[in-house]
Each structure stands twice: as C-alpha cells, then as structure tokens.
Amino acid sequence: MSMKSFRGFLTRLLIYSALILVIRLLVAPSLPPQALFEPFRLLVIFFIIATSAFHLGLLRAAAKSDQAFVRYFMGATGIKLFLYMIIMIVFATLFRDQAIAFISNFFVLYLLYSAFEVVLIYKKFSAIRNS
Numbered sequence: 001m002s003m004k005s006f007r008g009f010l011t012r013l014l015i016y017s018a019l020i021l022v023i024r025l026l027v028a029p030s031l032p033p034q035a036l037f038e039p040f041r042l043l044v045i046f047f048i049i050a051t052s053a054f055h056l057g058l059l060r061a062a063a064k065s066d067q068a069f070v071r072y073f074m075g076a077t078g079i080k081l082f083l084y085m086i087i088m089i090v091f092a093t094l095f096r097d098q099a100i101a102f103i104s105n106f107f108v109l110y111l112l113y114s115a116f117e118v119v120l121i122y123k124k125f126s127a128i129r130n131s
Helices: 003-030 040-064 066-094 096-130
Strands: none
Touching (some): 003 040, 003 096, 040 096, 066 096
C-alpha cells in the first residue's frame, strides 16, 4: 500500500468536500427551510472520515489480492449502507423536528461521496490493470 497514493486521494477528497461546502453555501438561500440542516459541516466531516477509512481499507485489500479487493469492496459497501441507514433512523427517531432535513442532506452526501469513491477507484484500478 502506498501512502503517497492515499495522500493523493485525501487531497482530492478535501478539495471535493470544500467544493460541496461552497455549493451548499450558494444553493442554501434558494432551498426551503425544512431542507436545511444547519450542522451540515459536521455531516461533511463525517463523510470525509468514513470515506478515508473505507479507501484506506480498500488500498490494503488491493495490496493483498484481487479477490481480497472485491470482497472488501462488496462487504464494506454493504456494511456502510446498513450503518448509514441505522444512523438516519436513529437520528429521525430522536430528533423528529429535524428528520427531513437530516435525512435529505445525509442522503445527498451519501450519493455524492459514493460517486466520488467509485470514480476514483475505477480510475485508479483500471489504470493499474491496463499497465
């Protein structure tokens, strides 16, 4: 596993996250109040940590074998989805007044960060395969 590779991923992730925050700031005034989750930055920090941890595990699995990579990717993706659903359900149960805003913001971030992961993983590992 290359720490240089992980640092490059982390740099891209932080730039992507900053872009998401800027877009959120620009779009927020046009959103309905019930769709605004004020501690949005905390959700972004959560996704940065989760995405970094997932990618680090993926790099370690890829260093072992192709099978380990596939098993890790499929297993970790399933576990992440399950844990994220639990987080949304628990939050919605505890904070009913903020449930719609939290779930909609969380889900949009889930889609954005999942797409980011898949695109970078595809680019990285297809380049390795073709070389």
